[in-house]
Amino acid sequence: MIEKRQFYIDGAWTEALDGRDHEVIDPATEEPCAIIALGGQADTDAAVAAAKRALPGWMATPAAERIALVEKLLAVYKSRAEELAQAMSLEMGAPIALARANQVGAGLFHLQNFVNAAKEFDFEAPFSEAHADTHMIHEAIGVCALITPWNWPMNQITLKVGAAAIAGCTMVLKPSEESPLSALLFAEFMDEAGFPKGVFNLVNGDGAGVGTQLSGHPDVDMVSFTGSTRAGRAISRTAAETLKRVHLELGGKGANLIFADADDTAVKRGVMHMMQNSGQSCNAPSRMMVEAPIYDRVVEEAAAVAQTVKVGAPSEDGKHIGPVVNATQYEKIQGLIETGVKEGARLVAGGPGRPEGFNKGFYVRPTVFADVTPDMTIANEEIFGPVLSIMKFETEAEAVEVANDTPYGLTNYVQSQDVDRRHRLARQLRSGMVEMNGKSRAPGAPFGGMKQSGNGREGGLLGIHDFLEIKAVSGWAAE
Numbered sequence: 001m002i003e004k005r006q007f008y009i010d011g012a013w014t015e016a017l018d019g020r021d022h023e024v025i026d027p028a029t030e031e032p033c034a035i036i037a038l039g040g041q042a043d044t045d046a047a048v049a050a051a052k053r054a055l056p057g058w059m060a061t062p063a064a065e066r067i068a069l070v071e072k073l074l075a076v077y078k079s080r081a082e083e084l085a086q087a088m089s090l091e092m093g094a095p096i097a098l099a100r101a102n103q104v105g106a107g108l109f110h111l112q113n114f115v116n117a118a119k120e121f122d123f124e125a126p127f128s129e130a131h132a133d134t135h136m137i138h139e140a141i142g143v144c145a146l147i148t149p150w151n152w153p154m155n156q157i158t159l160k161v162g163a164a165a166i167a168g169c170t171m172v173l174k175p176s177e178e179s180p181l182s183a184l185l186f187a188e189f190m191d192e193a194g195f196p197k198g199v200f201n202l203v204n205g206d207g208a209g210v211g212t213q214l215s216g217h218p219d220v221d222m223v224s225f226t227g228s229t230r231a232g233r234a235i236s237r238t239a240a241e242t243l244k245r246v247h248l249e250l251g252g253k254g255a256n257l258i259f260a261d262a263d264d265t266a267v268k269r270g271v272m273h274m275m276q277n278s279g280q281s282c283n284a285p286s287r288m289m290v291e292a293p294i295y296d297r298v299v300e301e302a303a304a305v306a307q308t309v310k311v312g313a314p315s316e317d318g319k320h321i322g323p324v325v326n327a328t329q330y331e332k333i334q335g336l337i338e339t340g341v342k343e344g345a346r347l348v349a350g351g352p353g354r355p356e357g358f359n360k361g362f363y364v365r366p367t368v369f370a371d372v373t374p375d376m377t378i379a380n381e382e383i384f385g386p387v388l389s390i391m392k393f394e395t396e397a398e399a400v401e402v403a404n405d406t407p408y409g410l411t412n413y414v415q416s417q418d419v420d421r422r423h424r425l426a427r428q429l430r431s432g433m434v435e436m437n438g439k440s441r442a443p444g445a446p447f448g449g450m451k452q453s454g455n456g457r458e459g460g461l462l463g464i465h466d467f468l469e470i471k472a473v474s475g476w477a478a479e
């Protein structure tokens with residue numbers, strides 16, 4: 001059994017001051033695989049105090065030096081990638097191939113994009129050529145609390161830590177108590193890279209404890225949070241007392257609009273994207289909306305594709321999907337599958353219960369519902385499991401209306417060969433991102449949502465901006 005009860009505070013590994021033991025459960029076996037400590041107020045205070053002490057020095061460190069340290073971090077991260085992949089596979093059940101390529105890979109990608117963007121960015125510049133006497137200084141917001149989820153652990157941690165560090169912020173990371181092992185390794189990387197003490201601190205804890213303590217802490221200037229809309233609301237309320245900046249990346253209920261002129265791989269791509277990471281992605285295309293003339297064919301194809309999705313142990317190599325993260329998620333997903341059936345959706349692949357051959361582990365059958373209507377629970381709630389809902393539409397206007405009829409607004413998808421239609425839809429869909437025909441965003445392009453999917457942007461230059469204040473200084477030029 002792994003035992004990792006220490007926190008990383010002020011450049012050193014320290015015993016919890018106010019901790020209690022917490023078992024990390026391996027979702028593949030339902031057995032404990034590690035023990036960590038969940039901290040309390042004294043630990044939160046110690047970490048915030050260290051970050052506050054380190055702030056003036058780190059803010060005053062030239063941007064080029066901060067960038068160089070992030071490059072060093074990148075090198076350490078690369079050299080220890082396998083440890084990270086193994087940790088994520090164990091703690092949250094990502095199949096090892098996915099953990100290596102995508103979960104670890106996401107962190108590499110984000111850190112590199114931050115470095116590239118920051119090298120091209122002037123943290124100080126004249127307001128304009130005509131008004132050079134006014135000078136703009138982009139400076140760190142200050143002490144940041146970074147609260148992250150378990151589903152893409154390194155994706156979220158690098159998006160926050162990389163941007164905050166380059167911006168000159170100091171920080172306290174509270175990773176998800178479901179996925180603390182990868183985060184503890186990441187803290188070792190920060191140490192090995194040689195960041196000055198106090199710039200980066202890590203305290204493990206749960207939402208009710210350390211999460212809430214950080215959100216309300218008078219010495220925390222900003223909370224950057226990724227997780228559920230429920231927790232985002234709680235954090236916003238707690239943070240309101242001190243009027244700190246609250247940066248939110250929340251849930252989603254992405255629509256994937258498939259028109260009759262979609263390319264041949266659109267349906268398969270949509271199903272596979274939904275199933276990836278066992279459906280545990282905030283940007284999952286969970287509502288497949290299909291134009292009426294091709295509806296029956298698409299349902300058949302989607303069901304056939306889902307039936308080819310294999311389920312297997314995280315430790316096994318291969319392209320299967322693993323279990324979902326924990327018992328709560330498993331029960332929630334099972335409940336929603338049952339609700340789908342009760343409310344009259346037509347099950348065309350998968351269904352309730354574990355896949356054949358599994359009698360333990362939080363494994364879910366890759367499931368597809370057809371004939372889902374906008375009033376059904378499964379068309380509205382974020383399921384966060386390998387469950388796809390297929391809906392039919394008659395007109396483009398109806399598709400837009402239904403796609404936008406959700407409190408969420410993270411990513412929507414369009415599959416069509418008609419460029420005019422794509423451009424129209426890109427403007428009409430209310431989401432922070434619209435992905436067309438399976439084309440991925442450029443490196444460093446912003447990730448983030450509208451409406452109840454949040455208010456932040458992560459990645460690249462705009463991701464760094466979210467950790468910066470802008471100061472306008474007049475009277476800058478020499479007399």
Ligand SMILES: NC(=O)c1ccc[n+]([C@@H]2O[C@H](COP(=O)([O-])OP(=O)(O)OC[C@H]3O[C@@H](n4cnc5c(N)ncnc54)[C@H](O)[C@@H]3O)[C@@H](O)[C@H]2O)c1
Nearest residue numbers: 148149150175176207211212227228231234249250251282
């Ligand atoms: N928009 C995005 O970029 C993005 C990315 C990944 C995941 N997500 C969302 O994350 C959710 C899944 O993650 P989760 O189950 O870990 O979410 P969660 O909200 O339960 O937990 C996320 C983090 O917040 C902490 N937390 C929980 N309640 C808190 C509170 N009241 N105050 C402070 N901290 C609190 C948790 O300990 C954890 O570290 C999904 O809804 C998913 O859509 C969003």
